Amino acid sequence: MKIVVCVKPIPDPSYWARLPLDPKTHTLRREGIPNVLGLLDKCALEEALRIRDSCGGKVTVVSMAPLSTLGTLYQTLAMGADEVVLLSDRCFAGADTLATSYVLATAIKKLGQYHLVLCGDKSLDVGTGQVAPQVAEFLAIPHVCHVLKIDLLDGGRVRVKAKTDDGHIILETDLPAVLAVHRGINQPRLVSLMGLVAAREREIKVWGASDLEVDPARVGLVGSPTQVAQVFAPQRRRRGELLQGEAEEMVRSLMARLEQAGVMPT
Amino acid sequence: MDFSLTQEHEVLRQSMKEFGERVIAPKVREMEETSEMPMDVMAEMAKLGMMGVTIPRDLGGTGLGHLARMIMIEEIARISAAIGMSLQMLHTGAGAILGGGNDEQRKKYLPDLATGLRFATLAVTEPAGGSDPFAIQTTAKLEGDLYTISGRKCFIENSHLADIHTVTARTGEGPRDISTFIVDKDTPGWRPGRLEHKMGLRGSQVGEVILENCKVPKENLLGAEGQGVRVALGGISAYGRPGTAACGLGILNGCLEAATRFAKERILYGKPIAELQAIQWNICDIYLDLETSRLLVYRAAWMLDTAQRADAEIAAAKFYATEAAVRAAKKTMDIHGAYGCMNEYAAQRYYRDAQLLISAAGTSEIQRMIMVRKPLS
Ligand SMILES: Cc1cc2nc3c(=O)[nH]c(=O)nc-3n(C[C@H](O)[C@H](O)[C@H](O)COP(=O)(O)OP(=O)(O)OC[C@H]3O[C@@H](n4cnc5c(N)ncnc54)[C@H](O)[C@@H]3O)c2cc1C
Numbered sequence: 001m002k003i004v005v006c007v008k009p010i011p012d013p014s015y016w017a018r019l020p021l022d023p024k025t026h027t028l029r030r031e032g033i034p035n036v037l038g039l040l041d042k043c044a045l046e047e048a049l050r051i052r053d054s055c056g057g058k059v060t061v062v063s064m065a066p067l068s069t070l071g072t073l074y075q076t077l078a079m080g081a082d083e084v085v086l087l088s089d090r091c092f093a094g095a096d097t098l099a100t101s102y103v104l105a106t107a108i109k110k111l112g113q114y115h116l117v118l119c120g121d122k123s124l125d126v127g128t129g130q131v132a133p134q135v136a137e138f139l140a141i142p143h144v145c146h147v148l149k150i151d152l153l154d155g156g157r158v159r160v161k162a163k164t165d166d167g168h169i170i171l172e173t174d175l176p177a178v179l180a181v182h183r184g185i186n187q188p189r190l191v192s193l194m195g196l197v198a199a200r201e202r203e204i205k206v207w208g209a210s211d212l213e214v215d216p217a218r219v220g221l222v223g224s225p226t227q228v229a230q231v232f233a234p235q236r237r238r239r240g241e242l243l244q245g246e247a248e249e250m251v252r253s254l255m256a257r258l259e260q261a262g263v264m265p266t
Numbered sequence: 267m268d269f270s271l272t273q274e275h276e277v278l279r280q281s282m283k284e285f286g287e288r289v290i291a292p293k294v295r296e297m298e299e300t301s302e303m304p305m306d307v308m309a310e311m312a313k314l315g316m317m318g319v320t321i322p323r324d325l326g327g328t329g330l331g332h333l334a335r336m337i338m339i340e341e342i343a344r345i346s347a348a349i350g351m352s353l354q355m356l357h358t359g360a361g362a363i364l365g366g367g368n369d370e371q372r373k374k375y376l377p378d379l380a381t382g383l384r385f386a387t388l389a390v391t392e393p394a395g396g397s398d399p400f401a402i403q404t405t406a407k408l409e410g411d412l413y414t415i416s417g418r419k420c421f422i423e424n425s426h427l428a429d430i431h432t433v434t435a436r437t438g439e440g441p442r443d444i445s446t447f448i449v450d451k452d453t454p455g456w457r458p459g460r461l462e463h464k465m466g467l468r469g470s471q472v473g474e475v476i477l478e479n480c481k482v483p484k485e486n487l488l489g490a491e492g493q494g495v496r497v498a499l500g501g502i503s504a505y506g507r508p509g510t511a512a513c514g515l516g517i518l519n520g521c522l523e524a525a526t527r528f529a530k531e532r533i534l535y536g537k538p539i540a541e542l543q544a545i546q547w548n549i550c551d552i553y554l555d556l557e558t559s560r561l562l563v564y565r566a567a568w569m570l571d572t573a574q575r576a577d578a579e580i581a582a583a584k585f586y587a588t589e590a591a592v593r594a595a596k597k598t599m600d601i602h603g604a605y606g607c608m609n610e611y612a613a614q615r616y617y618r619d620a621q622l623l624i625s626a627a628g629t630s631e632i633q634r635m636i637m638v639r640k641p642l643s
Contacts, residue, residue, distance in 0.1 A: 036280065070273070071273040071276050071277070074273040074274070074276075074277055075277045075280065075281075078274075078277050078281075190281045190284055190285050190288075190314060191277055191278070191280070191281035192281075192313070192314040192315050193278070193314060193315030193316060193318070193319060193328040193330055193334075194315045194328060196274050196277060196278060196328070196330065197323065197328050197329075197330070199274075199277075200274075
């Protein structure tokens with residue numbers, strides 16, 4: 001079983017209060033903020049490692065990120081990944097989800113045969129949840145999001161349990177497929193000291209634009225149709241209203257308001 | 267001069283930090299209340315290979331080294347100095363065998379200590395005084411192929427937990443005729459004595475180890491007869507002191523976090539007390555003590571990793587980091603006002619824990635005596 005795991009180093013959440021926004025580009029200024037792997041990415045890797053450990057194979061971690069994240073990606077080797085491919089090039093900078101997915105998918109194709117691509121449902125910093133489905137579209141293979149459980153079936157198929165708004169759904173699909181894992185699918189392992197020693201033997205490859213033979217017009221800022229117009233914290237307003245009068249009248253008035261607000265069961 | 271840590275060290279720190287927050291933090295309150303060591307935490311630490319950090323790979327450890335050990339203990343002690351202290355003394359027990367033992371002894375004992383299948387101590391202190399290791403009264407008499415050891419050790423970390431005890435004993439009439447032995451707890455005559463009720467480090471065991479006509483084979487002598495204090499102090503210097511110092515680092519981290527958090531949240535005169543200069547200076551003192559201690563501790567560990575003689579530097583690190591932890595804990599309590607004295611806040615725990623680090627692995631006076639040999643020599 002060849003498994004590719006897509007991960008993204010993100011700024012350490014404990015520094016988020018200190019993370020400034022660039023007033024011009026509306027992007028985060030990340031200089032000097034240490035990177036970590038988000039929980040969901042670690043869940044995806046954990047799931048990949050468990051599958052590999054139970055039925056053999058290889059786990060390759062792929063990440064599009066600046067070279068400065070090499071240390072963060074080393075953690076995936078120490079957790080047990082067999083190899084890491086860091087996709088890094090100046091021209092990849094400023095990518096939106098579309099340009100990112102394009103580069104990731106190109107790299108996955110270049111890796112050769114694969115059976116499963118695992119991602120986190122969304123990154124912890126930007127959290128669009130778009131990358132996994134887009135990668136699947138570029139690879140022209142099925143995808144499932146919000147995955148809570150993965151069971152490999154005979155005949156190159158997989159059964160997954162995926163979370164929905166009001167419960168869960170069980171789906172089966174052919175492999176290869178992209179599965180985006182939901183929080184709670186597992187508890188990612190901690191890096192052990194033995195894992196650190198084993199990681200010394202493993203490799204982080206760095207691939208740039210020329211290694212991937214990507215279309216320069218489709219990567220980085222130039223390849224990104226998304227433009228951030230404004231960034232703001234949503235205002236949550238709460239308003240109290242005091243009902244007065246006879247109890248019965250107040251209850252009736254309250255019921256009417258609840259109905260109007262659309263929160264009453266029909 | 268390059269002060270940066272390696273990728274490996276950074277990943278180790280991250281993992282230890284997560285371990286502390288995920289596995290140890292939920293146990294701290296219970297440890298404070300019951301003074302009992304959470305054995306499931308010990309088992310988790312063993313699974314991650316934390317017992318074998320300084321044991322070479324060919325003996326079942328990972329051989330990541332002393333600096334890695336400091337980073338690990340610092341992060342553990344940031345959450346619980348008690349667990350940090352227990353862990354570091356397991357390394358010290360194993361370290362005495364690694365440093366003072368022969369190949370057979372290393373092969374026999376270290377693989378199990380590396381994986382945490384068994385735990386070790388280093389038992390030197392006796393009621394007759396810890397600072398003077400030549401004053402001990404425990405005796406070991408050789409008859410045939412067996413030494414018969416009798417005596418009582420006190421203030422021994424992990425006393426009731428450990429399986430393998432490295433103990434010093436008197437093997438002759440001369441004042442310096444002291445030797446160190448490996449004693450398995452299954453040896454008839456070995457038993458744990460009283461378990462101390464301590465002001466701090468609750469949940470880590472400190473207690474007595476009693477030996478009554480314990481017969482151990484000749485092969486259990488560590489090093490040569492009469493070399494016992496050197497063997498034991500070798501372990502204390504290379505493992506016990508840096509380990510205790512790293513516990514100090516952990517407490518300093520905890521103090522800085524607790525003090526800044528409280529100072530930002532506590533509003534007086536209409537603004538957070540973090541805006542008062544007197545509070546800022548106290549926080550600055552804690553910060554400076556942490557930074558200075560870390561440089562001293564990491565430097566000493568680096569010297570050990572690069573096989574340099576480091577007695578004075580280790581003593582400086584132990585002295586500074588533990589005294590700084592006490593100072594910082596006092597300031598953290600002060601910043602908290604009355605809240606600092608309440609069990610709901612960690613400040614009072616840091617204060618109680620820090621004081622216990624002062625005499626462990628040699629008091630501050632003893633560290634001064636070791637340090638001063640360097641400039642005076
Ligand atoms: C948490 C903890 C864990 C410990 N774990 C272990 C362990 O695992 N194994 C072990 O063997 N021991 C252990 N100890 C004991 C520790 O090593 C001793 O407490 C220490 O060596 C001091 O000995 P003492 O307590 O008998 O004090 P004493 O030696 O009686 O000292 C009393 C006072 O005299 C001072 N003093 C002594 N000599 C001099 C001098 N020459 N000049 C100036 N002042 C001096 C001391 O600094 C101190 O202030 C532990 C202690 C603690 C608190």
